[in-house]
Structure formats: C-alpha cells, structure tokens
Amino acid sequence: MASSTINCGFSPFHHTLGLFCRSRDGRLLNVEGKEADVVAYHWPAIFKRLKLSNTTFTPLSLGLRVETTIFDTVADLPGPSSSQSYNKLCVREVYRDTSKCYVGHLGYWSQDKCDEAFVEWIETMFILKTTIQPQQNQRVSIFTPHRIWDFTVERWAKIWFLFDTTLRTLLGVEPKPSISCYREVVTEKITVLFEQMLRNTAVSDEWNSSGRNYFSCRVRDFVNRNEPCNMVLPAFPCKSPSDAKVGGSRPDMAERIALETLHDFIESIKKIYKPGATILIIHDGHLLSSCIGVDDDVVSEYESDIQDLYRSMFAFSTDRQAIRFCGINDLFFSEPNSMQSFDNSWILDPELVHDPIQIKVSETAELSRKLVMASCGINRQHLRKLILAQDPATLKSYRGLSRFMLQDLEGSVFAGQSTSRKKKTACIIAAEMMARNQAYSNLLELLFPNYIRLSVHAHNNRGPKFGIRLFPRHRVRVIDDIDCRHECVSMYDFQTPTPWHSSIVKVKGDEIIYLMKASVARQAIASGRYTGGWVDDVDKGGYYLLQEADPVVPAKDDMGKVDTLGVFDVNDSCRSNKLTT
Incomplete structure (x- = not known):
C-alpha cells in the first residue's frame, strides 16, 4: 500500500479550505490553509458569488458581528477528505478595525451536518482567534513548496544586482541601500541564526531543498511589516511519570537550559532586527494527560512552575518578552466572544476522547480535550485501517510511540500487568496519542497560520514545521x-x-x-x-x-x-x- 496520511476526517478543520483577509472591495490580501493556492486562484469567482448571495449577521459583544454567506461551490475546487459530497460553500467573516480588513473562514457547508450550531460556533472561534494578517505586498504569495522556489529566486536575483559592486563601478553610481534590500539581508541573517542555534537535522532532511525557502518566506512576512517574528512551539507538557527517566515531577535544570536556549536565540535576533522575535510556548500536557497517566492538576502545577521558573531567570520584564506561554485551555476560553454562546451538549459524544488510563480529571481540561477533537479530530477508523494495512509512515510512528510508551509507563501505571497486557495497552495509547497530536496540529494550523511552527520532534524540515534542539551541542x-x-x-x-x-x-x-x-x-x-x-x-x-x-x-x-x-x-x-x- 502506498504511503498515506492519517489526517482525514469529518471535523470542521477537514471542511476548511482556508482562512483569508480581504479588503472591503474584495481584494484578496492574504490566504492561508491547506488549499490556499486553490482559493487564491478561484478568488475572483468566489467573491463574485459572495457578493450576489444573501448574508446573515450574528451580533457579538464589543460591537463585532459575524457575517455568514452560503452559496454554490465553484467548479474545480477540491472536495473535503471525507467521501461525502458538498455542493455549497460557507464564508464567515468579521471586520477587524485594527487591520482595516475582513478576516474570514472559507469551508464547505451542507444541510446534512449533524451539529450545525457547533460548526458555526467553532468557525466563529477560528476567525476571532486566528493570527492571520494582510500581507504588505499587493500580490498574495502562497506558501506552498512548489511556488516558494520561484518566489525566492526572483527575490535573490534582485539582491544580486543590488549588491553587484562591479556594476555600480561601471555605472559610476553608488545608490543608497533600499528598504527591500535591508529586509532581504535581515531575513537571511535570521534564517542563518535559526540554522546555527536551533534547527535539528532529520534523517531525511529537506531543509536545503525547500524548507529553508519556506522558513525565509515566513520570516520575510514579519520583516516586511516591521513586526516581531512570531513562532509557536507546543512543548513543556509535564514531567514523565517514569522515575527511571526523571528526578522528580517539577521542572529542574533540564528545563532551565532549554528555556535559556530559546531565550538566547531570540536575543540574538534582537541584535540584528530591532522588533526582535517571540516564541509562544503552548503547553500540551492537558491534551495527553490521560494517555501518559498524569493527573490534570499535576499538569497544571507543572505549567505554573515553568512560567515561574522563566520569570525568575530574568530580573526585568523586557527580558521576559522573548517567550510567552499559554495552554490549550487558553486557546478556547480566553476569548469572551467564543464562550458566549457555547453549549456543552455539542461535545457529549463519548467517542470524542478515548482515555486509555484513568486519571484525576479537571473539568476544564477535559472540555478542552473534547473541543480539540470535535473541531479538528481525525477519523479513527481511517487510522486503524492504515495501521492494519501496514502503511509505512503510519506504522513507523505507531510502533515508535508504542515502544516509547512501554518504557515511559513501566513504573506505577504498568505495575502488576503481564507483558502482553502492557504491550496491548501501549499500542492503544499510541493510537490515541497519534489521533490527539494530529488534531492539535490541525488546530494550531488554523489559529497560528502565519507563525513559524517549531517542534521538539524530528521532522523533514520542509515546512510548515521545523524540528529544533533544546540543548546546545557545545554545552x-x-x-x-x-x-x-x-x-x-x-x-x-x-x-x-x-x-x-x-x-x-x-x-x-x-x-x-x-x-x-x-x-x-x-x-x-x-x-x-x-x-x-x-x-x-x-x-x-x-x-x-x-x-x-x-x-x-x-x-x-x-x-x-x-x-x-x-x-x-x-x-x-x-x-x-x-x-x-
């Protein structure tokens, strides 16, 4: 069987074509998402139907309102990953006064959807929370591997001629460095810093062939706006429950060195680029707590301790701005508009979250886990089929996680169990972790589409994720x-x-x-x-x-x-x- 992807499902994420910014007159200012290049190509036809269709208005607090428009789909748009047929598109938009543009969500709509109220709520949350912004240049540049190369070559061709001293001498002119030239130089320096200080090399690494260009394009997008380069890193969940691995349940010198590594990288960027950069660390402990056998309150304590540790490392608040923190609870509950009309009945399906290990559950954390899976979860039956069919990529991840969890839970969680029982439980946990991790990745893709996405796990580094090392090799x-x-x-x-x-x-x-x-x-x-x-x-x-x-x-x-x-x-x-x- 050819290698496939586990990222198939029926969730609102899987019906999403993209997130976009547009002007009042319909000019596309930016678009992000798995079908971003297709949306950009068909945008004139999409906007034409958007204008000619009826729009409903849903008022929110703080004077905002969501504008929802449903219309017939445009020819040649790729369908969702599910086998169902969708012949309608739905656009939800909110006008952002700060950026003077509409921010919207484009996805498939069908009357057959069983939880239309939840879909409306979660898509509204997406557009309220997403970090997408208009691009500074008028031409929308789509961050897909096959288009980044042409875009980058064009940019560097300009730099080559700008810096050609021989040409300057022949022409007898010494032009002042242009703003665009400065931006290219800064972008390149930040990329080099990432290569030298953080990037981790993968076995099948594609950084040089395509990932470096992708990374540079993301950096350039921030530099063009003269804004901090924003990065997001899911990490620092909690200490392993295995006494064989760690010295205790609280952060120690290992966490301190990791935070120093990230902070030093950001400080190095500030020396060459005044707006600097930030890394948003999103704690993912509550997402996996019932898979790793750690109580929700222990995870919450670890998250608090990590933030206290970071604050204690630097005397001045300005030094602490390099790293910010949030958890999955913050992703859903920090936006008043999002929770205004939430209904708990939307997430009562017991199949949303499978808990392989019984833990002390926090009501808020459990709600967050269910929201992650309801909004961005994959089809578990499809995952099982890939495992049974021995799909190479899926099987490699599944077996690797099974072995890892067998070691990680060897202590109190697996105490008294037979070897066969341990292996079976580890396999169940591995499949559930794969499902949750993919759903979480999907959620971050929608909420932080323009951020540079970092990961503590090995990746091929072609983008959109880049693997990093939290410990400097020389140290x-x-x-x-x-x-x-x-x-x-x-x-x-x-x-x-x-x-x-x-x-x-x-x-x-x-x-x-x-x-x-x-x-x-x-x-x-x-x-x-x-x-x-x-x-x-x-x-x-x-x-x-x-x-x-x-x-x-x-x-x-x-x-x-x-x-x-x-x-x-x-x-x-x-x-x-x-x-x-």
Missing part, C-alpha cells in the same frame, strides 16, 4: 552510558530527548554536562564506580552530581601475585553495556 551531550560519556551517541544526532523525559548529570572534572535517563545515574552510583546523588539546586534547578570513585587497589595473594578479579576495566564495561542495551 550538553546526550548519552546513555556514564563510563562512555566522552563518546557521542549517533542515535541522538537526529532526535534529542526532551527535558521532561530526561535528567541533567554533571560529572566533576568534566566541562560539558550530560543529558540521560535518571536510572543511568542511579545505577552508576549503586555500582560503586561513582559517588554523588541528586542536588536540589533552588536557583538553577535540580540535577545529578557524580564523581568517579577512587580506583580499587588490587590485593596481593600469599604468593605476591596481583589478584586482578577486583580490577574494574572501564573499556570492558563500556563494551558490555553496549552489548546489553
């Missing part, structure tokens, strides 16, 4: 063996463990610090080869501090020969550990 080395700590582990070249699944370990005498499972440090101490333990550093966060124990002095037997049985061979230990891992 932190990822290892799985203390005795062989001076050797790099190739498996971590493409996927660095996260702070919430690992622990920081310092070894006296070593300049570099290490990232590993907590159990590795504990085993090293228990073996007697190292002394030390957990250091609960209030200021810089907890970590393991180890020191090599004094070497064992070999004893002589009665004949004066050296007894070598008590001598510890580091090299033999390394080889032995490698064989057993």
